[in-house]
Amino acid sequence: MKKLFTLSLAALLAASAFALDVNIYASGLKSSATTDENKVEVQYILNAPAVALEVQFLKDDGEVLAGIPLTDAALLEKGAHAVTLDLAEVPGGNWKWAIKAQGAPNPAPDDEEDDPILEQVNSKGDVRYIYYNPQGIAIDRSFESEYFGRMYVTESMDGDTDGMTETSQTQKRGVFVYDQLLNFVYEQNNAGFLGGVDFHDGRQGIRRPVVDDEGYVFVLDNNTDAPANSTGVWMMDPADPTKPFKEVLDVTKRGTIYTKSSAIAVEGIGVDRVLYVLDYMEAIVKFPIGLAETPYSEAPDTIINTIEAYNIVNSECTLRKDGKGGFWIFQNRGQLDIYPMCIHFNKKGDVDFQIVQGTNDDLAPSTGYRGAGSVSVDGKYMAFGGAKSVNLYEVTWSGSKVSEVKKVIDYEFPNIGTNIDAIEFDVANNIFVGSASSEFIHIFALPTLENTFTTPAPSRYTIESKSETSVENVTTDKISRKGVYDITGKYLGESADNLPKGMYIVNGKKLVK
Numbered sequence: 001m002k003k004l005f006t007l008s009l010a011a012l013l014a015a016s017a018f019a020l021d022v023n024i025y026a027s028g029l030k031s032s033a034t035t036d037e038n039k040v041e042v043q044y045i046l047n048a049p050a051v052a053l054e055v056q057f058l059k060d061d062g063e064v065l066a067g068i069p070l071t072d073a074a075l076l077e078k079g080a081h082a083v084t085l086d087l088a089e090v091p092g093g094n095w096k097w098a099i100k101a102q103g104a105p106n107p108a109p110d111d112e113e114d115d116p117i118l119e120q121v122n123s124k125g126d127v128r129y130i131y132y133n134p135q136g137i138a139i140d141r142s143f144e145s146e147y148f149g150r151m152y153v154t155e156s157m158d159g160d161t162d163g164m165t166e167t168s169q170t171q172k173r174g175v176f177v178y179d180q181l182l183n184f185v186y187e188q189n190n191a192g193f194l195g196g197v198d199f200h201d202g203r204q205g206i207r208r209p210v211v212d213d214e215g216y217v218f219v220l221d222n223n224t225d226a227p228a229n230s231t232g233v234w235m236m237d238p239a240d241p242t243k244p245f246k247e248v249l250d251v252t253k254r255g256t257i258y259t260k261s262s263a264i265a266v267e268g269i270g271v272d273r274v275l276y277v278l279d280y281m282e283a284i285v286k287f288p289i290g291l292a293e294t295p296y297s298e299a300p301d302t303i304i305n306t307i308e309a310y311n312i313v314n315s316e317c318t319l320r321k322d323g324k325g326g327f328w329i330f331q332n333r334g335q336l337d338i339y340p341m342c343i344h345f346n347k348k349g350d351v352d353f354q355i356v357q358g359t360n361d362d363l364a365p366s367t368g369y370r371g372a373g374s375v376s377v378d379g380k381y382m383a384f385g386g387a388k389s390v391n392l393y394e395v396t397w398s399g400s401k402v403s404e405v406k407k408v409i410d411y412e413f414p415n416i417g418t419n420i421d422a423i424e425f426d427v428a429n430n431i432f433v434g435s436a437s438s439e440f441i442h443i444f445a446l447p448t449l450e451n452t453f454t455t456p457a458p459s460r461y462t463i464e465s466k467s468e469t470s471v472e473n474v475t476t477d478k479i480s481r482k483g484v485y486d487i488t489g490k491y492l493g494e495s496a497d498n499l500p501k502g503m504y505i506v507n508g509k510k511l512v513k
Contacts, residue, residue, distance in 0.1 A: 021048040021078075022121055023428035023445045024103030025453040027149030027180040031097070031461045034084055038466045043082045044099050044455075045180045047149070047428075050076040052102040055085060056454070057095040057463065066090045067100075079181065090465040097463050100454040108447035109411045116411045121430070121443040128184065129441035132159030132171045134434030135207035137422040137441065138217065140238075141377055144458050145215035147238045149180035152217050153422070153434065153441060155192050156205040173199065173206060175219060177241055182443075186241070193236065195245025197221075200230045203436075207421075208318060212266040212273060217241075218248065222315060224260045231260055233275065235292055248275060248289055250297035257299050258285070263319035263371075265327070276327070278319040282306065284327060284345075304349050311339040316371035318423075323379050324400040330373030330384040333357070341368025342384055346401045353402040363407050365391050369418055372434075376425040381408075381446070383431060385420030389413045390433055390444075416442050428453045 028045035042055060053070040068085055075081055109116030122129055135156040140147045152175055159171035174192020177185045192206070199206040200223035209219045217236040224231050231254060234245035249258055263278040275287040277300070285300035304327070306312035316332030325347025333341045340354040341364065357364050365386035373384030382393045382405070390413040396404040417437020424432045429446040484492045485505040492499065496506055 020106070020119055020121055021103065021445070022430045022443065023106060023448060023451055023453070024048040024050060024101045025149075025426070025428040026053075026099040026101045026455045028080065029097075029099060029455060029457040029461065031457065031463050036084075038087045039084050040087060040463050041082055041084050042097075042099075042463075043080070045080045045149070046076075046078050046101060047180055047182075048103050049078050050101045050103055052076075054100045056098045056100055057090050057465075058097060058456075060096070062096075065095065087463070087465040088467060090463075090467055092465050092467045094462050094464045096456065096459070097461075098454050098456040100452065103451040105449040105451050106445045106447050107449060117414050118411050118444050118447075120414065121445055122182075122441075124440065128178075128182065129443075130171070130439060131155050131434065131436075131441060132439055133157040133203060133421070133436045134439075134441060135203065135205070135421050135436075136209045136219070137424040137432050137434050138209040138211045139424050139426045139432070140211045140215050141427050142211070142213040142215065143456050144213060145211075146458075147215040148458075149426070150185070150211075150215075150238065151178040151182065151424075151426075151432065152176070152209050152211065153178070154206050154209050154219060156199075156201075156203055156207050158201055159190075173201060175206065175209065175217065175236060175241060177238070193241040195234060195236055195241070195243065197234055197245050197247075198230060200225075203421075204315070205230070208263050210264055210266050212269065214269045216266075218264055218266055218275070219245070220261050220264050222260060222262050229254060231258075233261060233264060233277070246292055247295045248292050249277075249287065250295035253297050257287075257297065260315060262315040263317045263329075265319045265321050267321055276303065276319065276321075278306070278312070278317055278329065284319065284329075304345055310343060310351060312343070313339055314371060318371055318373045318384075320373065320375050322375060322400075323377070324397065326400055328373065328375055328382065330368065330371050332371040333368045341365075342373065342382070344402050348400075353405055355405075363393070363405060365389075367418075370421050372421050372423045374423045374425050374431075376429055377427050381425065381429065383423055383425070385423060385433075388415045388418050388437075390416075390420070390423065390431065392431075392446075411447065413444065416440075427455075 026044045030043040032041050055068045056064050057066045133156050136154040138152045140150045155171050155173045158173050172191035174194045176192050179185050199221050204222040206219050215238045220233045221230045232251050233248040235248050236245050261277045265276040268274050271290045275289045277285050283302045283306055284304040286303050287296050287300045289296045314332045318330045320328040327345045329343050333339055337357045340356050343354040346352050355364050367387045370385050375382050382395050383390050392408040394406045417435045419436035422434030431444045433442045483494045484496045
């Protein structure tokens with residue numbers, strides 16, 4: 001198994017010389033029985049070409065029990081795949097599984113340059129990414145979701161060709177849905193899904209989407225301008241975005257249970273689903289919306305009072321859960337401001353980090369314009385929009401607290417305009433940036449030489465091996481000398497080099513070829 005993922009750096013660099021691509025990961029993992037007794041069909045989607053690929057079988061604790069390399073060149077190509085696996089070498093049992101994918105490296109820009117600039121992955125002329133006023137990007141990052149890997153973009157204003165750039169197209173507001181290969185799932189004809197809701201036609205209209213762990217998409221309207229007060233939160237069913245969006249917060253309670261909702265976050269599933277709302281200039285509040293079968297109409301719990309102590313004073317904000325029980329808030333702030341562009345609340349509700357002009361200028365850009373920001377799945381990276389570019393930081397944690405933040409200065413993002421309204425990471429640390437200045441969704445791959453990602457299959461898909469060899473037979477009880485043994489403890493020699501594919505014990509440790 002280790003041999004598969006120890007390709008030489010020279011070979012990987014050669015593979016990457018043909019075209020820049022996103023960092024790799026697999027999605028769409030499914031398994032189904034076949035007519036053969038001990039074979040299974042596995043489906044997956046690769047967002048980029050692979051140089052190595054392996055189906056891994058896992059114990060309950062996540063330990064890799066066995067692996068089957070996928071070496072056929074066709075199975076390594078970008079796109080959707082199905083392959084039938086022979087489970088003869090997989091111990092008998094019902095196993096969780098995953099796909100480990102390795103792509104060509106994405107090296108950093110030439111560090112001999114004074115200001116190395118990241119190269120954009122997608123072409124500026126690609127009409128799939130042209131928007132008039134993109135106000136939010138959300139990517140389904142839940143491995144359990146049927147729609148893991150999908151991207152959702154909100155366009156808040158009907159596009160007008162008058163005054164737009166030469167690459168622009170007329171675009172109608174609403175939600176646009178992309179599959180894992182970043183193609184449109186539906187024929188939308190440049191019109192977003194609105195779900196029957198009369199969203200405000202303006203920058204504070206449909207915006208700042210988030211995706212929960214089941215794949216449901218939540219959007220908000222932040223408009224409170226009289227007379228068309230449309231502010232609220234709605235839920236879109238990813239299985240059918242043409243259906244009416246569900247009203248999550250009772251709009252008859254505007255001004256009482258909520259006022260101007262500038263940003264949202266969601267966690268939990270089913271009856272345990274919780275909606276967090278950054279209620280403009282007041283607090284982060286919590287609504288236990290559960291299944292959201294009817295609009296929630298009760299007063300929320302206040303989690304953090306943001307206005308009195310922490311100077312959240314602008315409606316242009318993004319709210320993100322940090323994966324550790326706390327929150328990041330990014331807000332629109334200008335040059336030489338005394339209020340934070342970025343602030344972190346740990347799970348106790350205490351501020352342990354913020355970026356403020358004049359306080360930590362080594363980290364602060366000249367502006368934190370528009371309040372767009374995001375956090376990587378593993379919490380290692382944090383990014384928000386700045387002066388015509390993206391500010392990227394590396395975060396070090398001590399439990400649930402931020403212990404250190406460093407600005408990533410090995411490379412810079414290109415100038416993509418001041419009006420950056422949307423930033424999102426996918427699971428492989430590709431960054432998606434929506435700019436109303438450039439009227440485009442820009443895609444960047446964070447540099448990595450390893451470029452390896454392991455995607456677990458949803459728990460509803462397990463693979464049963466009917467092999468007569470059980471995991472209990474994988475034992476070292478019969479080992480009396482160094483060398484190679486089969487899983488029954490039979491000595492096979494000093495080297496595994498000439499042995500067929502399978503699982504062995506080498507010097508007391510399992511090896512899967």
